[in-house]
Amino acid sequence: MTILHLIRSSAFSSNDLKQCISNIEHYDNVVLLDDGCYNINHPLMKQLQDKSSMINLYIVKDHAQARAVNFDDISKEVLNSITMTELVALTFSNDSVVTWQ
Template sequence: MSMLHLVRTSAFQTSDFQQCLNVIQANDTIVLLDDGCYNLSHDLWQQALSKIALPALYIVEAHAQARAITIDKEKINTLSLDALMTLICATEKSVTWQ
């Protein structure tokens, strides 16, 4: 069964994103939100791209915009807050990295 990984912290400040990548499976989904949006510019992002298919990588657009983060839509998909809530409710298992 796939898992939804909600990454709320920056890899520049904690090891949460690294821990997430250590346990992630190929059919899992990653959502960057809050300060987790900063992970787009961390070296670990390349590791995430190698482990998870692009359709399963998301960033909460409003959270990225609030942090002045430019989103390359070829490397990650965007979610509205409403879409995030829908995804969480539709997923049987999730873990929050914070």
């Protein structure tokens, strides 16, 4: 049973990312979108990156660029940028979806 985790809020103002991280299992998919893109520069990001061998981590490109959030420094093996269309496809390939916001 895989979960698609949608992170839509900034960990600088909420606890949502922290709670999400405690509920991540092997093969889960995690997407940063909307204000969730700001988490790229949050200390909790390290915990997510540490899990990158067991999960897939994505960021919605347009949402990041709209906020001038730069993720070029992060290797593509750790973080993949996706379109909204690809996000929709992810909702079908996981068993359930949780929105953390």
